[in-house]
Amino acid sequence: MIIKLEARPPFCLRPVVKSHGWVALAPYAWDEEAGRLSYTIRLDSGRVVELRISRAVGGVGVEAGEVLADDEQQQVARDVGWMLGLDQEFAAFYELARGEAKLALAKEQCQGRILRSPTLFEDTVKTILTTNTAWSGTMRMAGALVSKFGSPLAADAARHAFPTADQLAAAGEQLLRSEAGLGYRAPYVLALAEAVATGELDLEGLKTAGMPTEQLRKRLLAIKGVGAYAAANLLMLLGRYDFVPVDSWALKVVSHEWYGGRPIDASEVEEAFARWGEWKGLAYWFWSWSYFEEV
DNA sequence: GGTAGACCTGGACGC
């Protein structure tokens, strides 16, 4: 069964997949040769299926490997549409980027969309896993959460979906530490899972909340384990680009680009991109850094 | 409001 989904042009699958490191985190997988993105998902019906997403005329084709009920097909269309940002609009950003040599190819290269997870819960957990650790650590922790606590794929029990909030809440702090190696992040992830599982926190509602970005940012910062960097990263995934997710890498490349390599702080990174206004985060994300041209 | 130290793990490094 193949579900065809249309994308707002310009759309190219590979740039979305390569937009950041999310594709390297379970349960995502990318087949470079086939140009196919895979994602193991637990549907609301409880069924776990592997979605195989490929470029198709005008958008993407999603193969589920088995026949899905109508409501399951609707969920797949909704979730894949969100994951790839199929309906996102970047015309205003492209217009601004046209006059900037470091972003001149943004439209031509279909830049703008950033790969995300079906749920904001999963993206928030993964963002917490990126903090204060090397990328290898993030991959290890995400992989462990999926393999230890996620529901298995019927056709291949070795593969699992990302665990639901209920599943992580049921795991408890001790198992999150010992089985997933989350360390001090375990209580943060547990508290988040419990808040979402009990309905105390409606994370998914934030996807469509029309509130101002600053208000949305405050809601995200109220989550334990989510600081300035993590909130900005999540805002980017929510399509709000008013803040730059400043991590140590950002401090390095921005310093090299505009501050002569001297130590800088987060406010100087924000200042460097201030002229991009509501597109600040996106300009930062797709900037062609001198640091890499000279290394 | 600003700052220092603790948190946790894996990897790099020196012995």
Place this chain on the structure above:
DNA sequence: GCGTCCAGGTCTACC
């Protein structure tokens, strides 16, 4: 093989 050090954001206590 073992011990030490370091990288990586956020939180909390303190000033």
